Amino acid sequence: MSSSLQALDPNPTTPVYTNDVQWITAYLVIHMMSDNSRRYAYIFWFCIAAVFLVFTLLHLTRSRGSIVGAYWAKWAIRRRTWRGKIARRQNQYPVSLPPNGQLLCLAVLAIVTILLCFAGPDYINPADGLFDVTNLGLSVRSYDVSQFTRWQPQYTIYKAWWTAGGRTGIIAFSFLPLCVLFALKAPPFAIFALPFTTQIYFDKLSWLHRWSARLIYGITLLHVVFWSVQLLSDTRALTGKEAYAYAWQYEKFVYGWAAFLLMTLLVVFSINPIRKHHYETFYFGHVTLVPLTLIFAALHHPPVAMWCWVALAIWIAERVWRGTWWLYTNGLFGRDTTSAPAIVIASPTHKTVDSETQMLRPSTFASPQSYSGYPPPTPSPYLSDQYSHVSQLMEPASALRYSPPPGYAHVELLSGATVRLTYISPGFLSWAPGQHFLINVPSVSRFVSHPFTAASICDEQAPSNSGRAIVLLVRSKAGWTRDLWDCTLKLLSQGRNHPPGETLPNGTVMPKSGVVMRMFIDGPFGSAIRARWEDNATVVIFVAGSGVSFGLSILEYLCLCLAGRDGKHLGGRAGGWGQKGFATRRVRFVWLIREYGHIQWCASILRRCMSMIPSPGLDVDIFVTNFQPQIRRLPSRPKIEYDSELNPPAPHFSHRTSSPAESESDAEDVDLSYYVGEFGDEGDVGDMSVRRREDYTLDLTNFDGDNETTLPGEAQLNRRVQKVGKDRRAHSRKFSNAIHMKEQLDEFARLQRQSVHSTDGLLTHEGKPTHKRSPSSESTVGGDLASLKPLSSNDYHNRRHSYLSADSHVHVSSPLRPPTPTLSPLTPTFDETETIMSLSANTVEIPTAEGDAVTYGQRLQLNEPEMRDMAVVAEHVRPGKPRIDRILKDEVDWSNGSVVVACCGPSSFSAMVRKAIACQINPARVWKGDRRGYIDLISEEFSY
Known part of the structure; x- marks a missing residue:
């Protein structure tokens, strides 16, 4: 070589x-x-x-909202799920790509x-x-x-x-x-x-x-x-x-x-x-x-x-x-960790206010001049009986619960094997809606921290330490979350209100329920800080199971902004109702839960938001997926009757078939348009066969590993919440029927007054005949009188959207008044005492006016204000699985601007929401300048 x-x-x-x-x-x-x-x-x-x-x-x-971004998002946001035959038989969770x-x-x-x-x-x-x-x-x-x-x-x-x-x-x-x-x-x-x-x-x-x-x-x-x-x-x-x-x-x-x-x-x-x-x-x-x-x-x-x-x-x-x-x-550099007076206000309806919970200063709200012609939000006379000042309504929801000493967490056991932690940071700590923290509880695990999303917002202008309260909802699974549940349960069974070996600050006021634990946090973290909620006319929040934590902070933030607060003081961006650049006019909150009693997790926050921003500014819909209806099928061939040889055949339609929601006694209260068929996460939106194949309710509400253990008394609580919700919907429907009948009577009276001024069939104007009365005018008036009837179930639910333009299906936006906390015709007053007694039936103890705890089997605990909030929220809880695609399509069609969707839930639920968004993204609309053609998605989907 x-x-x-x-x-x-x-x-x-x-x-x-x-x-x-x-x-x-x-x-x-x-x-x-x-x-x-x-x-x-x-x-x-x-x-x-x-x-x-x-x-x-x-x-x-x-x-990202350009036509190129619309084409990209329409394809890019979709995700696929797969479930093999073996996994399907074993009811395992699908594999989500x-x-x-x-x-x-x-x-x-x-x-x-x-x-x-x-x-x-x-x-x-x-x-x-x-x-x-x-x-x-x-x-x-x-x-x-x-x-x-x-x-x-x-x-x-x-x-x-x-x-x-x-x-x-x-x-x-x-x-x-x-x-x-x-x-x-x-x-x-x-x-x-x-x-x-x-x-x-x-x-x-x-x-x-x-x-x-x-x-x-x-x-x-x-x-x-x-x-x-x-x-x-x-x-x-x-x-x-x-x-x-x-x-x-x-x-x-x-x-x-x-x-x-x-x-x-x-x-x-x-x-x-x-x-x-x-x-x-x-x-x-x-x-x-x-x-x-x-x-x-x-x-x-x-x-x-x-x-x-x-x-x-x-x-x-x-x-x-x-x-x-x-x-x-965490206060280890000399920050204030001394105990502050406890806040024991559990509901907006609780009139007795702790001395520390003062009303916000008027300067904390935007001045009337800053609303550019829009009147500032004011409470209605109905609300003024329960709230001494609108600023009390606008305080953070964390002020509505017991406040532990700084550096400690108040730990409560809730239904659905869920733990609620309320933590007060030693000093002020700001976070954006939807962000999460890494938490460490030394009494459970000394060295390991885990991520959980804050279900509350921070408030820089709060007069008390409630503005820095971090509320976390922890669903029990295997591992650390189960250890937290077991540790709390063990302390309560031993009659302890804090772990042994932990010394609380002097003067600490102990809670009447739950325990107080030392807790450390790291954060905040989370990409939700990049969201620009205020740039969108409509915000739709889809959450499932314990993913509600993500949606709650966003909901509370938006409601406070719609009520006049400035978002820059709430952890978000500058802007509020009446301020330049604030475009939000409507919020839709949709939550899927497994059982009725799970509304206990956040009933106080939801009621408070609904009180601040009534419909149509805010609509709350909660769906219970643990529901097995008996579906009646249509006959194979409808009967055809012939009136005569000359008349065309007219089908003899049978009564409407029962939908999945109609098999329950309160089926007439359900918005049936959202319950047609079953919904899955694969295939086209209209593919019924695919929807039936992917009908796994646990996949929609439960994250992988969620614990289904129940506390004694949860079954009774579920039935009571269901019954109270049914009764309240029936009460609201009767009230709405009365309003509807009154409107028809007023119209009839108006037509009668017109007919009184007619002479010999002629209407006169300045002494000259101007118009002859129609020969059918009497029949028309008589027809109006004869047509007086109560609202049907669908009409009742459709009245929630009476703010729409009938010909264009576009949200009427000019002139707009800010959504104010007023009494809605569809939310009449209700006997709260009767509701409390209904929720309290078959329990160990009836709550007193002081809010003593009601104990289900010495485990599940409720107090009077929390039960009031659950009773009000129960009206918005219905059985079945919603048609996410229909809900989103309605909101897009009714919006007067761009739409943003916030989503958090199991992977199959996320796939369902993403598919619905992809179907609604329309690049052709974007090309024509219609901002509804692009839908932004802000989701929380990550695991460690």
Whole structure:
């Protein structure tokens, strides 16, 4: 073989050394990639920077509502679910794929990674420029003389085992900082979450973090395999042994294997079964294995260790930043942690107010001049009997419950195996609607924290500590949430009001129900901060199960803004009713729950919001999915009757078939248009067969692993709430019928007055005959009188939308008055005492005026104000599963501007909502300037 051909060999020859370490060192150095071969790592980061810049510009310019954005969103937001036959029989949860947009981004990321690993030559001639691509062939180059690198190839090598292994290793190294950036939670180190960038937090980047980590492990595995093949193929001429036998004597080779084994453990601890059922193992594995992996990877190959040190630096810096913020937020830097007087107002209807719960100052609301001609919201006489001032109505909902001392949480057991925590931060802490916190309860687990969404809002202008109360709803599952439930239950059964070993501040007022626990928080986090609710005319909130926490904070924020508060003082953006740029006119809240008694979770907040903003400004619909109707079927062929030979046949229609909701006794109270057929998460909206196949009610309300354990008394509570809701709807329907009859009588009286002024069939004007009365005028008047009848069930529910324009189906917007807390004709006064007695029947104790707790089997506890709120909210609770597509279509058609949807629930529920949104997005409308053609989606979908 000539020297020229030998120089072109992609496997350079190692000089003969007698010392084993010297020989393997020379071998590995000769097979080391050149500096110019790292161009692919730089190309990778150029691509990342370009994509990051594009998304930043789209966020800052708010350009997603264009026609291109409409076409993209119509396809990208949809997600698919799959359930095999075996899983279907076992009633397991469906496998939910990520949305189409995420799948496309993941596919692009994987394709770009593969191209950077294999496209083009692997080993770049050291003498070429860094980005010189003119010479891609094999050529002989001169090289500098040194102890080992003088035998390093000085020519471009297209493909070889060791070059492919070296190249995949370089790409894996360059990927590490990006994977870490996807995992960071706190700005400023989480650069994607900065307000002047994309403002996307870990909840939206977690899937990218997981998949980028899997890509890193995959190409690292290729790196190991390629290099193993090379080491097993090459032999040492002096001994005839494979190079693999000597590689273990080279310390950097050992560091590489250590890094690979640590990364393998990191991946194993991150698989879904361990992350789901052994979260502590996953968490501690991450905290310890991530820095160790980065350190050993950097020691393995120092020429590219820069990527490891950068990833490790930002990871440690973010941890230090969060640790400092954690100490500051939880009052360990000298912030006030003393106890404050307890707030024991449980409902807006509770007249006795604690001395600390003062009315807000008038300056906290916008001045009348700021409403630009719109009168400020004022309470009606009906509400003034229960509220001494409208500002009391506009206080945060957290003021309506017991307030624990700062740094502690009030823990209550609710129906549906749910725990409610009310936490007062030691100092003021602001968060946006829909954001979440990482919480740690030392009495349950000393070191591990878990994410939960705040079901309340912050209020910078609240006169008491209620403005910084964080309310969390925790549904019991396996693991930490179950431990929290068991710990609280154990303390209550022992008659304790706080865990042993925890010392409460002096002067702490203890609650009459529940326990007080020490709690620490970290946050806030969450991409919901980027939402611009005030830019949309209609906000539709779809939530299911414990996902209601996400919707409650958004609902309360919007209601306060509609009532005149400025959003900048409530954790959101500047704007409120009557202020420039505030476009919101209507809010629709739809909640799917498993049982009637689950409204206990948030009945006080819902009642308060409905009192502030009555319909049509706010409509609340709650659907109970644990409902098995008996469906009557239509006969196969309707009977046809012929009146005569000359008349066409007229079908003899039977009575309307019972819908799923009509099988219950209060079926006439249900809006039947939303109960036609069953609803699934696959196929077209109108595909009935698909909807029947995907009819799994648990999938719509229960997250995977939700605990169905019930406390003693929950079954009775469910039946009582159902009965009270039925009675209140019947009462409201009768009241509405009376109003309807009165309207018809007034119209009849008006027509009678017209007929009185007629003379000889002529109507006179200024003494001149102007118009003859129609021969059918008497029959018309008589017909109006004869047509007096009560409202049908559908008419009753349709009256809720009487604010619509009959010919255009567009929300009437000019002139608009702000939605004020007035008495709606469809929400008449109701005997609260009778309602309380109905809810309290068959219980251990009837509540007193002081609000003593009612105990179901010494476990489930309710007080009088909470029962009042549940009774009012029960009117809006109906059985069955709603037609999400119909609801959304109605809101889009009735809106006078753009629509935004907030969604949180199980994956199958999310898929249903996304499909409905995709069907309603209409690029043709956007092209014509109709903003209803684009629907923005703000969702909370993430898991650790």
